Amino acid sequence: MLRRYSIGLIALAAALGAAIASAHAQDEPKYPDWSGKWRVIGGNRWDPTKPAGRGQQPPLTPEYQAIFEASLADQQAGGPGNDMRFSCLPPGMPRMMTVIFPMEFIFSPKITYILFENLMPRRIYTDGREWPTEVDPAFAGYSIGHWVDEDRDGRFDVLEIETRNMKGPRSFEPSGLPLHRDDQTVVKERIYLDKANAGSLLNEITTTDNALTRLWTVTKKYRRDDSPFWFDNNCNENNPHILIGKETYFLSADGYLMPAKKGQAPPDLRYFNQPRKQ
Amino acid sequence: MRRGLTALLVSGVFVLTSGVAIAHHSFAMFDQENPIELEGSVQEFKYTSPHTFILLQVKEKDGSTTVWNLEGGAPSNLVRDGWSSKSLKPGDEIRLMVEPLRSGAPGGAWNASKIKFKTGEPIVKN
Numbered sequence: 001m002l003r004r005y006s007i008g009l010i011a012l013a014a015a016l017g018a019a020i021a022s023a024h025a026q027d028e029p030k031y032p033d034w035s036g037k038w039r040v041i042g043g044n045r046w047d048p049t050k051p052a053g054r055g056q057q058p059p060l061t062p063e064y065q066a067i068f069e070a071s072l073a074d075q076q077a078g079g080p081g082n083d084m085r086f087s088c089l090p091p092g093m094p095r096m097m098t099v100i101f102p103m104e105f106i107f108s109p110k111i112t113y114i115l116f117e118n119l120m121p122r123r124i125y126t127d128g129r130e131w132p133t134e135v136d137p138a139f140a141g142y143s144i145g146h147w148v149d150e151d152r153d154g155r156f157d158v159l160e161i162e163t164r165n166m167k168g169p170r171s172f173e174p175s176g177l178p179l180h181r182d183d184q185t186v187v188k189e190r191i192y193l194d195k196a197n198a199g200s201l202l203n204e205i206t207t208t209d210n211a212l213t214r215l216w217t218v219t220k221k222y223r224r225d226d227s228p229f230w231f232d233n234n235c236n237e238n239n240p241h242i243l244i245g246k247e248t249y250f251l252s253a254d255g256y257l258m259p260a261k262k263g264q265a266p267p268d269l270r271y272f273n274q275p276r277k278q
Numbered sequence: 279m280r281r282g283l284t285a286l287l288v289s290g291v292f293v294l295t296s297g298v299a300i301a302h303h304s305f306a307m308f309d310q311e312n313p314i315e316l317e318g319s320v321q322e323f324k325y326t327s328p329h330t331f332i333l334l335q336v337k338e339k340d341g342s343t344t345v346w347n348l349e350g351g352a353p354s355n356l357v358r359d360g361w362s363s364k365s366l367k368p369g370d371e372i373r374l375m376v377e378p379l380r381s382g383a384p385g386g387a388w389n390a391s392k393i394k395f396k397t398g399e400p401i402v403k404n
Contacts, residue, residue: 074306075304075306076306077380078306078307078309078379078380078381079306079307080303080304080306080307081304081306083303083304083306085303085304086303086304088328100352101352101354102354117354118327118328174303174304174305174306175304176304227357227358229354229357231327231352231353231354231357232327233327233328233352233353233354234327234328235327235328237326237327237328238324238326238327238328238329238331239328240331240347240349240385241303241307248307250307250347250379250381250383250385251347251385252345252347252383252384252385253321253333253345253346253347253384254345258347258379258381258383258384258385259379259381259383260307260379260380260381260383261307261380261381262380262381262382263381264381
């Protein structure tokens with residue numbers, strides 16, 4: 001009997017040891033300390049060092065500069081322009097890395113997850129895989145990354161990521177600064193802690209896109225947010241911005257459509273109150 | 279009651295700082311260059327995502343009441359300034375700056391830095 005107990009205790013201890021070892025896998029010293037919540041410094045502009053809109057001085061082709069100007073004109077009239085975020089459409093890559101609402105990193109040997117308060121997670125595959133040949137595009141695209149130990153101290157410093165296979169429509173920022181409709185965007189990121197401030201995370205983002213005349217690199221800075229609260233942030237909970245056809249409207253306090261633009265016509269109701277033909 | 283921006287500047291009640299708090303989408307439907315002041319009674323405070331809303335009962339000159347639908351910041355951001363779902367309750371009398379819909383319909387956007395109780399007291403005491 002005693003022997004049976006001893007064997008059981010040994011088995012339990014072994015199981016606990018395995019569990020503890022597993023739990024510590026997340027805390028392996030080879031990964032940097034990016035724990036906690038992170039949110040952007042610099043607002044919702046794409047290049048946080050420049051004003052939004054034309055102030056971004058984006059390197060757009062003439063065709064896409066015209067598309068951008070049309071977006072700005074529509075917004076001046078009260079429309080959304082090229083910014084589809086009002087309808088709760090995901091921002092996709094690279095705009096989702098502006099991180100208006102907080103994000104969190106979870107490391108594992110084969111995948112790094114980036115969890116967002118208001119978006120689907122990003123999965124960064126770090127298992128050395130090749131690009132897949134048959135995957136449907138996604139707003140966040142498909143990301144392959146690898147860790148770099150730049151100072152060779154045995155601990156990773158930089159997560160390098162390449163993202164492809166996005167779908168649209170997408171824009172860089174709320175001004176409607178466009179990406180190309182062919183969705184051939186390639187985004188390269190280098191994410192690392194600011195060596196002068198462990199409460200600051202930097203992300204060098206380089207975008208290649210056929211709407212641009214050259215590579216466009218911006219550096220986002222995120223600050224560690226000590227607040228323990230995560231919100232249940234679902235865009236559809238209370239969104240009064242309504243898209244019907246190509247027009248946007250705003251819901252009144254009592255739930256009826258109101259015009260958003262001056263002089264805006266009501267929506268086309270041609271399919272209401274039609275007599276049945278059969 | 280809608281009041282002009284000029285009157286507001288004279289009153290000096292609010293500090294004209296940035297526009298609506300950082301948002302995940304364009305607020306171009308709101309006329310940020312021509313804000314107005316509203317006074318009224320809170321019908322409901324919706325502490326919802328992606329943005330909060332104040333449904334504000336505003337008395338018109340003819341004695342009728344219009345309910346405005348006013349979009350504010352995200353709870354996730356407002357909480358850092360001390361806001362919660364209990365910061366406003368039905369019946370609270372408030373005064374705030376609003377960037378109105380360009381259409382003139384009773385909707386708009388508000389900023390936590392430009393809202394007070396009608397008595398002048400801040401909504402959130404930090």
